[in-house]
Amino acid sequence: MTQLSLVGVSKIFGNAKVVDTVSITVEPGKVHVLLGENGAGKSTVIKMMSGIYQPDEGHIEIDGKQLVIPNVDAARKLGIAVIHQELNMVPGLSIMENLFLGDLPTKAGFVDRATMKRRARAALERIGLNEDVSTPMNALGVARQQMVEIAKALMQDASILILDEPTASLTRKECDQLFTIMDELKAKGVAMVFISHHLDEIARVGDVVTVLRDGKYVGTIPASSPESELVRMMVGRNIDNQYPRTAGKPGEVMLSVQGLTRHGAINDVSFDVKAGEVVGLAGLVGAGRTEVLRAIFGADTYDSGTIMVDGTVVPKGNIAKTIDAGVGLVPEDRRNQGLIMEASVAENLGLATMIPTSKAGFVDRVGQRRREQDTAKKLNIRMAGIDQRTGSLSGGNQQKIVFGKWSMAHVKVLLLDEPTRGVDVGARVEIYELINRVTAQGGAVVMASSDLPEVLGMSDRVLVMSNGHLSGAMPAAEATQEKVMSLAVSHMREADEPEMESVKESSNE
Ligand SMILES: Nc1ncnc2c1ncn2[C@@H]1O[C@H](COP(=O)(O)OP(=O)(O)OP(=O)(O)O)[C@@H](O)[C@H]1O
Ligand SMILES: [Mg+2]
Structure with missing residues (x-):
């Protein structure tokens, strides 16, 4: 004792x-x-x-x-x-x-x-x-x-x-x-x-x-x-609306995933996301949500299927071309994949926009710094200043930087993997407002999250994955925790030994 x-x-x-x-x-x-x-x-x-x-x-x-x-x-x-x-x-x-x-x-x-x-x-x-x-x-x-x-x-x-x-x-x-x-x-x-x-x-x-x-x-x-x-x-204040989603009328299909398959991890997954839409991706740990996002982003290759952004096919397994096509990813493992810990807050925020915002081949340093400062302020990032080393920020503030990096880049398709993990309730609402801004500007958002209230509260449509399969889809208005959970376990029988082994081997996270 x-x-x-x-x-x-x-x-x-x-x-x-x-x-x-x-x-x-x-x-x-x-x-x-x-x-x-x-x-x-x-x-x-x-x-x-x-x-x-x-x-x-x-x-x-x-x-x-x-x-x-x-x-x-x-x-x-x-x-x-x-x-x-x-x-x-x-x-x-x-x-x-x-x-x-x-x-x-x-x-x-x-x-x-x-x-x-x-x-x-x-x-x-x-x-x-x-x-x-x-x-x-x-x-x-x-x-x-x-x-x-x-x-x-x-x-x-x-x-x-x-x-x-x-x-x-x-x-x-x-x-x-x-x-x-x-x-x-x-x-x-x-x-x-x-x-x-x-x-x-x-x-x-x-x-x-x-x-x-x-x-x-x-x-x-x-x-x-x-x-x-x-x-x-x-x-120090009340928060009245934890999930302030403001959905507009969806536009044209912005992201189209057809027959996406990676043996042992993703099984014939097809879905479309329209401009202005937030699609939530629910499922248990290991269901394949991260794998789908990584395949779309070009971080992993796949065996068959087609991915189109704004009507154009994106080559597989090519991050640089995927970013060029207008896709951003906020990864689940921010320390290893989303941020350069030794770099400053400003440098990390600017990573995705340095090239697209350059004018006639020159990097627009003044404009860039102003945008970085704006973003840091909007996200309410707690820091000594934008030149502070990213690694010395608190965990939740690091997450806000990964998010801010892409929200600055005016992406067409924003892929979010557990976007508010470790983020406090107030800052979470700020991130949700940024999601609203991305869709208001015509972006399409795919959000994988294990936080069911978040999926139900911030998505317009909910897709459920189970053991590599897309096991269901529904408008968020019709989704309940019970419906989502029962779909999430619907393919679990196939998970018995052999298949789980192959999932492990082919995963290169
Ligand atoms: N080694 C360090 N050098 C400089 N500043 C630091 C260092 N470690 C922490 N800080 C600062 O101290 C403050 C508190 O950080 P701490 O990690 O304790 O926050 P926290 O409450 O755990 O936040 P979170 O919910 O995001 O994890 C932050 O502003 C952070 O930037
Ligand atoms: Mg902490």
Whole structure:
């Protein structure tokens, strides 16, 4: 039974106080939720709890005793386990190797592989992840990688478990699994810190909520408090309409996908998206939504089928030509595919528009900078300035930049893969407004999302994928969570062993 307290801690980067005299006590057997907008300081707070950062002011207490947690190793020895917001796995290593990274079981000085295998299997089973432990991490999608992270933290049998947005990339079923595990840990007296931008999860798992705004402590209230109150504390105002979709009358077909097939991943998928339309793509993790978007964007090749943009066939597997044709993609894995972490905010925002906006062969630097500044402001990106290094922004603010990059480019077809993952409720509405702007300008949008309320609230039409097939389509007005879920599992029988294997092998994410 361990109690962890931060007492008046602050963290200063440069001349910004990103956490400002915050006090939090995490009790055994309780889930303490940290809530706040992107950049409010949540991850920074948990990094001080786990030995990554040292507080510049204030101190830490465990069971009432003041102490210093000098590094991650020390935190682990104190029984503190962390699931970080950004994935920390080594892509080239297997699931098992990642699970034991930094903590290999040895027998008489030798690595004990049999024990490793047994413990790794048990860890995956516990969270319901059905994968071979020798599968390389990079063969898994983001959601499954996240499940492995969770398994790894659980293996430590910690007395304090910190979860920084663990559910951001999980579907409902996987979230439920995690919440059940959290209930069990609670019963065992484990103290937990939980961060999420999904307000509905707070009442489900939380006991108390501490709200931060601009690094400052706003208050601590019961997790059962109404969502409207949480929102008001977090953003300082009410948000009346969470899904402000304004649909116009759709125009001509802008994107046409016919008979798209990639063996083992995509099975004869056909659909059209008209100018001004938002089509939502729903389905379970691994249903093939990401694969379809990547094939359209030219990031992956395919075996048969045709993709047309604005009436012209786009060559397969050619990103440059696809971008020229007017297609943009906001990928699910922003860290590896969407952004250059070492580059500035301005550079990342300008990536997609540098060439198209050049005048007579010259890059329009002044205009470009003004557009970058405008976009950053519209998206309300929290930063010191547009020259700040992208890698030092908070997770949600990085997501806004990927989005901003394409919204600046006036694309004909915008492909979104989990566009609001990790984005706070206020900024989410800002992203939805940008989607409205893209369609108002005649763009077509395809949005893959595991967030069903988002799919139902922001799409004009909903397509459902199940195990590589398009299993249904309906106007959003007629779609319900139940209808979508039953279509999402409709092709699951075929998923039994052999086909799932081939999905894994041919996936080159
Ligand atoms: N290493 C760093 N150098 C400079 N600034 C940093 C650094 N780490 C964090 N920051 C800044 O501190 C602020 C708080 O960041 P933090 O990651 O704690 O936010 P968060 O509440 O976790 O947000 P999100 O919901 O987006 O994950 C942000 O403005 C961020 O840009
Ligand atoms: Mg964070």
